[in-house]
Amino acid sequence: GAVVSQHPSRVICKSGTSVKIECRSLDFQATTMFWYRQFPKQSLMLMATSNEGSKATYEQGVEKDKFLINHASLTLSTLTVTSAHPEDSSFYICSARKELVSEAFFGQGTRLTVV
């Protein structure tokens, strides 16, 4: 199998604070991890692509200083939403890809609510 674990599943934070979301591949080494954001009734929007040991590649319009991504090992990537605001409230989902395989497997997602 290919299991991707994302934590936390749900978080509520105050405006101005930072939130860290973890994404782990449990039974494989993930050469690439992806971070998506999904607003209600919309499709997934890719935020950034991260490869282990290198800087993340951000999609156009995504603020790299606001959404900090660290891919420290082949099994762990983190997304930190800094100085969160209510408009950052969304469903954040990570996915991970095995080497030499095209399929990407998703974590359970994190529902972020900024109040």
Added chain:
Amino acid sequence: QKEVEQNSGPLSVPEGAIASLNCTYSDRVSQSFFWYRQYSGKSPELIMSIYSNGDKEDGRFTAQLNKASQYVSLLIRDSQPSDSATYLCAVNGGSNYKLTFGKGTLLTVNP
């Protein structure tokens, strides 16, 4: 800009019927094609992948790919109420393995 188009639906079928979901893509060099199922409030779950022209069957699911027409479809036979979900078409064309998603088709299977 790479685009993936799906009918947003909702598509409603009776239990036991065949549900047909369609997807077109704009990037001719796309190489890998995926169907994901997403239940409300949950993350997507991979149900089918297809890489070459023709049909690929897995249980009640059949994916069909026509690269000349830039078209990929998913058929669900003997539809069950538990199949009610949003189905996302995703396309991968580059070496960076980034997926481009369609907006999804909401399927409702009525008992």
